[in-house]
Amino acid sequence: DILIATPGRLTDLVREGDLILADTKWLVLDEGDRMLDMGFINDVKRIAKATAPDRQTALFSATMPDEIAELAKGLLKTPVRVEVAPQSTAAAEIVQSVVLARTKQKRQVLSKMLADEAMKSVIIFSRTKHGADRVTKDLDRDGFKA
Known part of the structure; x- marks a missing residue:
């Protein structure tokens, strides 16, 4: 199954008991910098805690402010950082x-x-x-x- 949701809505579904993430093997966080700007950082942490400990996590972000780097440290195990060439x-x-x-x-x-x-x-x-x-x-x- 594939579920696509905002962190806030996903947190609501988990809190209401409508969704159990314990067997989730993949967690993809797109636009990490935007999630941070929009105040979803705590929701993302709660979602990650609710997923399987051996999950694969992918974090995509156009920019890498310190807060996103810290989030990555807490969520990712042996992360690989891929950067595109700076904007010309x-x-x-x-x-x-x-x-x-x-x-x-x-x-x-x-x-x-x-x-x-x-x-x-x-x-x-x-x-x-x-x-x-x-x-x-x-x-x-x-x-x-x-």
């Missing part, structure tokens, strides 16, 4: 920019920017899939291939 800076020929615009102006501002001949290849980030779909439709309506 943008290549010299890449121009990065931030444009502030009111919500109602965003479509017009973006279309005006994209009409510039210098804009040959552009990456636009959106917070949500729905937002990305909306931007794509707007650009299509304005005559851009997106």
